[in-house]
Amino acid sequence: MRLLGIIMVMAGWAITVSGLFISSHNLGRAIIACVGIGVSVIGILGVLNSYYLARAIWKK
């Protein structure tokens, strides 16, 4: 689960950087960058945080 989260977080950055090569227009690059940021945020809050939340001290 944690590895999946890390992969997602890094994949978000890879998407953003790949946008620099995929598109030559600022709008296209901006949209791809936003998608990349979104993927990273989901990886952090949706995957990694869920892993730790499931084991939170207040749930024991």
Add this chain to the structure above:
Amino acid sequence: MKLIKIKAQLLLAILGVGMALCFAAPLKARAATLTDQDVVSGISGPKTDDIAAKGDPGADLTGTVNDVTMADSKKGLTLADLANQAGQNKIAINFVWTLVTGFLVMFMQAGFAILETGLIRAKNANHTMMMNFMVYGLGLFAYYVCGFAIQMGGCAPIANLGGTYSLNHEHVLNLFGKPWGLFGTKGFFLHGATYDVGVMVLFLFQMVFMDTTTTIVTGGCAERWKYSAFCVSTIGLGAVIYPLFGNWAWGGGWLSQLGANFGLGHGYCDFAGSGVVHAVGGITACAVAMMLGPRIGKFNRDGSPNAIPGHDIVLVLLGCFILAFGWFGFNPGSTLGASGNGCLRIGSIAVNTMLAGCTGSFGALLYMWMRYGKPDASMAGNGLLAGLVAITAPSGFVDPLGAAIIGWIAGILVCLSVEFFDRVPKIDDPVGAISVHGVNGLWGVLSVGLFADGRSDYGGSWNGVNGSVKGLFYGDAGQLVAQLVGISTLVGVIFTLSFVWNWIVDVFVGQRCNPKAELAGLDIPEMGALCYPDFQLKTHDYVAAGSSEASSASVLK
């Protein structure tokens, strides 16, 4: 025959005029040039006997040609002496400016220390103060050993500091036909050619910035972080993680070259560090706080959050004032000088800083007052800091109106963000470090791409691209894209590095302290001494009714 004679006369006349022009120009130039002889014979200072007899109450006789250093006293004052003195004066002004603003930033550690300590419970005060105290020593040492070299070891010559020419090697990877600067390689232990006066000034200034980043994490992880884990984690942040992003943004690395390599405005622009300093600190705080989990008693079994108020609001607000004062070093000092290359913008940078802090606190105060019916003191303080964090990146590129808007948005954003992290991902952040520094650091980075007005001029170019930085509202959408790439790098790469490093620390050292110690307060179990030995301390407070007593009991078992 007559025609040939006329042509010959015409040719001679043209040649004559040409020769006259050729000779006249140097003669004219020579007449305007000041020679050593002019300097020696034409300038004389006040008589030292006069000054000795009468003093100089009007300050007319002090600071004259008498004070210009001569290379050879037998030869007298020369033009070279005057030129050298002028150059040294410029660099001296810049050195003094950069050092004094660096000292102000160093004093921000005191602000962070008492702010964070005021926001946590009295039973953990010694522990929190000691974390804030030791980030200075641990972070500095790590940065001295390798952090500075990684960050600035390949930076371009910094004219304001006399060149810093020895920081001249960046490790570059060529990928897809583009150079990607990754890290510097000069300046480890500040030895060899980096034992240089300009490099020392740069080191001091950059070191206190790094220290700010490390101290942000201690706030987000307060009241449950094992002290030994904190020490190891801080060394990694100061030695590698912070310097890497610092290199990419400020040291000539790939983010700063997005303009030159991909035509994205002036590349990633972060004037004083909303991203480099604050977002890196806030994002690292998020990674560690998530890993640590919430404090015992922060959440009930149904997941609803409990407020855990700090123990001293006086410390909190005094800390905010100290930080606001230190920020006048943080932002205006980032010109690395007060003379030359547009450095006189320090006035506008200082005003922008002041305005954004002011509107940030006002925005947060109004939001809390309207939403909860009371003007919350700690959130007003956090609003001030949020405004200051947000204006840090754009402070050198925006006008005062832009600064005020950026600060206002930051003040409201910090309140929304604190509520969000409490209620949705349930990441316990005792001082609001993730919201103040992480979220608003990212907002500051983004705001450069929106509000930069294209009227700043720091030597004609920025990040190797001619002209001044312009945001979307002033016609350059490419700058906004560069800022988005920077945000993605912070959220993607810096988070991952921080997470992986702290995961390793968790495996080998263990991040979270013992639950019994946490309930008792970390001062005795972790530090061996109470911060307030004469006070009666509550040790099982804020444990929610019904569920948390049972929860605490189960944890203790």
